[in-house]
Amino acid sequence: MKRFTLFLFISLFYNLWLFSQDQNDLSLFQLAQQYERSGEIEQAEKIYQKLYEKNPDYFEFYDSYRKILEYSKKYGDATKIILKWLEKRPSDFNQIVNLAIIKFRLGEENLAREKIQEAIKIANNNINVYRVIAASLLEARYYDEALKIYYQARSIDKNAFIIEIAYILVFREKYEDAMLEYLKLLDNNSNNNNQFGYLQSLLMNHINNKNFLDIAINVTKNKLSENRNNLSYYYLLSWLYNEQKNYKDSFEMYLEIERRKKSNGYEIFNFAENAYRDKSYDIAFKAYQYIIDNFKNSGVYLLARLGYARVSEELVNTLFNDSLDNNKLHTEIISQYSRIIKIYEDFLKEFPNNQYSSEVEYRIGDIFFKRFDDLDKASTYFNNVLKKYYLQNYSVNSLIKLAEIAFQKNNLNETYSKYNEILNHQNASNDQKEYAKFKVAELLYFEGKYDSSIKVLNEITSNLSSDYTNDALILINFIQNNQSNKLLTVFSEAEKYESQKKLPEALELFKSIVESGNSSLSEDAFFKIISIQRKLKLFTEALKTANKFINNYPESPLIDKMMFQCAQIYYKDLNDVKNALTYYEKILVEYPNSIYINEVRKIVREIKGDINF
């Protein structure tokens, strides 16, 4: 009811005010506004002047006239009417500020500053007056003057306008001062998470700027050295270090937070998990290790042990990636992965049958399979996962591995059975099911059951969103192109051996295809032979095979591919740059439309550098 009465009162007052003006004046005022909007400043000014002169005390007319005078840079006339207005209303600080801005524009800076001080005094040091004045100065792009006003406001409230000041300082690229301002938000709220989150959101606008980030870190470090009890500084510094990808120093901050907060390892654990997710394995390893050494009774101890095991495996993986074939490293690999297996097994012993056990058993099995080639031991672990945790995440992955093991052991019925189990497994994702289906089709192809294989492959190709559609199309195409060739069974069997890593057996079969004479499969067989010879490090043999192809099939559309193979064997395998260059340049000259041309250009440029006359 009160609100309604107020509304009625305001409406009545407004209407009275409207009618109190001459109707003609109002129309003229609207016309002037229209002129102003359409850029006809001169016309608008004339009308505003007329209206102002008729009623100089009416604010709307006065203010519009003042504004257009300022817009027209008629600062003398604008000053006159402001002073006239102020004669009757000496305490109207807004008009004093307008006068001050005119003085700034006229270059009378001292006078302008005096006027601003006058306005502040009149408004009785009200903090909002500072805000209004600074806003006017900012609008006129007097950033440094606005900054002074904000600072002056601190005589009333020492923490006033932190964000406004920091913003101007960032705008002026004074990052150190800006950061010092921002840190004031934390000064009096040392343990206030909301305040820390708010500061983070403000800083997010700037930390993409590397200069700002570096300076922010230094400033926070200095502040921390002055006040070691403010936990927010530690959190902030740690976050800034993370943004800089400096996990080492970030970890130091978390250690300090843990010491001070005594969170029983939770803080360090959060840090370790973040570092693991960001693949900063070294530092994640240290963090998990720290929890294991210091917080045996913590609620995160079990998870830290699991994290420690995972990260240890990742660290060993980075050490030996792709070096399984290197005999010199073989003993070292066995020793390192045995250590990892022990870490996982210790975990299983200490924490039997929990929600993480399936993952741990799977990981042990995977090491035996991938790193030790110990198919029986690997099977034991994968079967354990199936037996104990059939409905958990790692059961489908274990089935995939068991299928691969069965295939390597040439137990094809078992392989089919495992892939079919995946197709019916309730936890299998669509992607896993498509994979299993493709593997079944591939198996049928290996066995020479081409029609059945094509049938399954066609099912895959009907799903255009599948990752295996392209592979399926390629295999269908290959089978259909060669189905009439009686050597296809030999070829598919050779491919089976190759997939089973039985390289010598595969090599013999591919050679038999080549030796049997010219057939549509011979060219493919040549490439297969070279690939296997390179895997077996028979580089001279591989070159002989390649040259035989070049001599036998000079018109082959794959000749550039074979030349590229020769060049790569010389360059990558034998480190013979001179001979490699001969082949690369041959491709450049004779096969300018080869699909390898861009790669060849890059390599030749890499070898020869820039050509100068």
Add this chain to the structure above:
Amino acid sequence: MKKILIILILVYSQLLSQQKILIPMDLKQTDHLKAYGIAYFTLKNGMDVEWLLNYRGGSFLIDYNEKVAMECRLRGVLFEPISGAESAEIISLISKPDNNMDVVKLEKAPKIAVYVPPNFRPWDDAVTLALEYAEINYDKVWDSEVLQGKLKDYDWLHLHHEDFTGQYGKFYRDFNNTDWYIQQVNINEAEAKKNGFKKVSELKKAVARSIKSYIAEGGFMFAMCSATDTYDIALAAENTDICDRYYDGDPPDPDFQRKLDYSKCLAFENFTIDRDPFRYEYSDIDVPPNDMAQFANPDADYFTLFEFSAKYDPVPTMLTQCHVNILRGFLGQTSSFKKSLIKKSVIILAQGNGVEDVKYIHGNFGRGTFTFYGGHDPEDYQHFVYDQPTDLNLHKNSPGYRLILNNILFPAAKKKPQKT
């Protein structure tokens, strides 16, 4: 007569004996953009290049050299080794009066300067993208260097899509709080202060005047996108203030439109400046206006290159060498130029769909020339702030980019004394 005959026989026998590299620039060419890089590479290594205007899309003819041939192969540029007799035949065909073709000898690799701010990245700008892709060297210059007269060291100047009006691209409404905008303002204000100017707009006017002197003394200037109209606006606004307070802290001169001096402009006249400080448009030169660009249809946006007489108008012919005559349009802060606002002395090289829509212009000023090309990126129809840079490996035969590179080779066509 006898002497002439002997000379002709000698020249002919010389031609016959010398093998050549022909770089065709028609649809057979595998990488048109890098072909310009080969011409530049050849000139830089002290060999001449003959530019065969209108012959197979504006092909290049070079004395056979194994290193040039290998460089072509490495850069993926299609070339044809031809005999001296074949090249003589081509030259003879070109010389026939009824063929609109000519041979222009390129003698010297032009020294190239690109006017860019210190925080510039090569992918901000189509010209630098083209130069980088074609492997053509360039130096960067900014306001201080221009004001210090360093342009005299260069044959060719490219204006990055800068705003010479001092309004920071008129990005205020949407981007005034972004780091890059703030940095841009600070860099420009610092540069103005360093050079003794109170306002950035005053600094830019002085820079525009220095560039004009450089052209008058024989320089070649090429501008794209907003560097075209803002350059002329800055020249016209020499005695007035067109910037609103959001850009320079004080209101514009209310009478600025009347005070514009079009006689100072290179290319445009009688244009009207946009008064709205928040509108992403400088004047009515731009076609279509930026707020209408959203309605533009890329599938229907094309522009056509005009044909000039190669033998009598070699300069416009060089600038319009292309393997196609109709090119896909592309927008920019300034997309095309309104025909009715272009000075009569300016040559129109390409026109868009509409009667008023001119894409590409060229003119002379003093002993130099200027060329304006509307739009931002010929292979990115509507380029927005934060868009990924164009990968020219995917546009090796871009006709739109080719026009840019014509401009770079054109200063090599004749030796011109530079004022020292």
